Amino acid sequence: EAGVTQFPSHSVIEKGQTVTLRCDPISGHDNLYWYRRVMGKEIKFLLHFVKESKQDESGMPNNRFLAERTGGTYSTLKVQPAELEDSGVYFCASSQARFGTEAFFGQGTRLTVV
């Protein structure tokens, strides 16, 4: 069974450019989460999808970040325009059920904004 897959693994972009990160969850997992780790700090929650609906987006930093999950399958996280402070590792996770069940994480996308 394939795990959670994230594309790309690394991305280096200039300030002001746009970047789109993609996450393919484990097949059949309705719950999809995005997290971010800025260097040296904790992994922070960004948002949670249940199928195609945003269940909780309280962790999204600002309106430069847009997450979508069309059709309830893969998800994209777009940053437009990117700023230096957006650099970090973006993790995606998926789970079959909610409330304490195991979330399976992808390897992360390392985003560097220069």
Place this chain on the structure above:
Amino acid sequence: AQSVTQLDSQVPVFEEAPVELRCNYSSSVSVYLFWYVQYPNQGLQLLLKYLSGSTLVKGINGFEAEFNKSQTSFHLRKPSVHISDTAEYFCAAGDVGDDKIIFGKGTRLHILP
């Protein structure tokens, strides 16, 4: 909302020695707790979790953790570490009824030969 504290950013341990990685969470009526591990160049992998029941939880790779409600702690232990345990370890907590989990800052475990 939960908060998680991992007091040690780095822990050096000699190979075959025991190790304890500390984790404290903010008090909550009902909480569930996790330890995740990130090996170099890999994603996060679940080591163990506590949802309810026995306070001593056994996980993969010989790790275990004990839920202590009075001290709001969930320390991770292993009786004898190996070079392959070199990784960063994250404690995480969530409130029952809330989907998101909150992570600590992580503890890097360095195994010394």
